[in-house]
Amino acid sequence: MDFTRRRFGLAVGATLALGGTGAFAQKGETVKIAWVDPLSGMLANIGQNSLRTFQFMAEKVSANNPAGVRFEIVPFDNKLSPQESLTALRAITDQGIRYVTQGNGSSVAGALIDAINKHNERNPGKEIVFLNNAAVDPDFTNAKCSFWHFRFDADTSMKMEALTTYMRDEKNVKKVYLINQNYSHGHQVAKYFKEALARKRPDVQIVGEDLHPLGQVRDFAPYVAKIKASGADSIVTGNWGSDLSLLIKAAKDAGLDANWYTYYAGANGSPSAIGPTMEGKVKYVYIGHSNIPELATWMKEYNARFKEDLSLLSTLHVLPMLAQAMAKAKSTDPVKVAKAMEGLSIKSFSGEVTMRATDHQLQQPLYIASWRKITDPAKQYNVEGTGYTWVQERVFEPYVSSTPTSCQMSRPG
Incomplete structure (x- = not known):
């Protein structure tokens, strides 16, 4: 490799x-x-x-x-x-x-x-x-x-297999709140998390669960209040786009102190919403991250041309x-x-x-990356100009996160 x-x-x-x-x-x-x-x-x-x-x-x-x-x-x-x-x-x-x-x-x-x-x-x-x-x-x-x-x-199940394998060893995870968008992906994030949790960490409690409309919520304060009241130390979410950025903003405004396990915290706009107050508290699972050395040249060129990551x-x-x-x-x-x-x-x-x-x-391969302050500007990518970056925690080779398939495909001819 x-x-x-x-x-x-x-x-x-x-x-x-x-x-x-x-x-x-x-x-x-x-x-x-x-x-x-x-x-x-x-x-x-x-x-x-x-x-x-x-x-x-x-x-x-x-x-x-x-x-x-x-x-x-x-x-x-x-x-x-x-x-x-x-x-x-x-x-x-x-x-x-x-x-x-x-x-x-x-x-x-x-x-x-x-x-x-x-x-x-x-x-x-x-x-x-x-x-x-x-x-x-x-x-x-x-x-x-x-x-x-x-x-x-x-797919959702592959990412959850990797994410929960990582969470299995995170002993500070004891009470989890699930919040997701109310469509197939959000439902499946919750489903596959519950199934994996039963296999890997049956001691962990799910203390709350919410589904909200996709791309329609402008104020997540009511949802964050429920999370805070539940006593959750960890949040698992498949939210993306403004549904993640606004959720994180509401959590910061409410002073919610919890760890976040996400699918899309690395997507455009979300890192800026995370900012400096949640260092080490936000992680995401994805097929890569901004500090993979082989991506460095294109990351810089793309940012220079489009003023975004x-x-x-x-x-x-x-x-x-x-x-x-x-x-x-x-x-x-x-x-x-x-x-x-x-x-x-x-x-x-x-x-x-x-x-x-x-x-x-x-x-x-799938990666788990954590939100951290830049310590080596010469080698670490400055994500959305925040002074923070994604630091690799784990990498799972394909055989680890791969899931079986029930596909019975019909092919032409």
């Missing part, structure tokens, strides 16, 4: 060390990818950061990839709505775009998977492939798995793997490319990652 990462560092940034000598698929061809996520509403900052990251990656990968193709990102604002996303999908098919990426909201991803399945069945020769960059409902690679869907982030690291796997699959297939045809992507491995900022053929779930 260490040797792989050193080789990666020599490849001028993240995920371009793709390996292999595949023939050009269609040298000079432009491959359009429809990006479907929120550019308006309370969670727009997450969508805007995602779009800029995809555009950044398209530029990098277009300049150097084994298929010889150029990627163009075509944005569609879905306002975080499944219905708006289906309207966008009709426009995408009308424009002849054959690849779609989305990540914010499993409710949206579920609607897209179902619609793309139906479209592909009805329109042979015009198939669309869905590149899921962040929607983490485990059902998408289990009961609802689809040949046309590939997930590049780790590159935080959606799952994006860094999508286009490099797609290009490698096109080189392997010697084609940009979605059916051939999807088949080529099954079982495909590429070298990443975290070592080798593999798209599991059984269910199209990327297998990759």
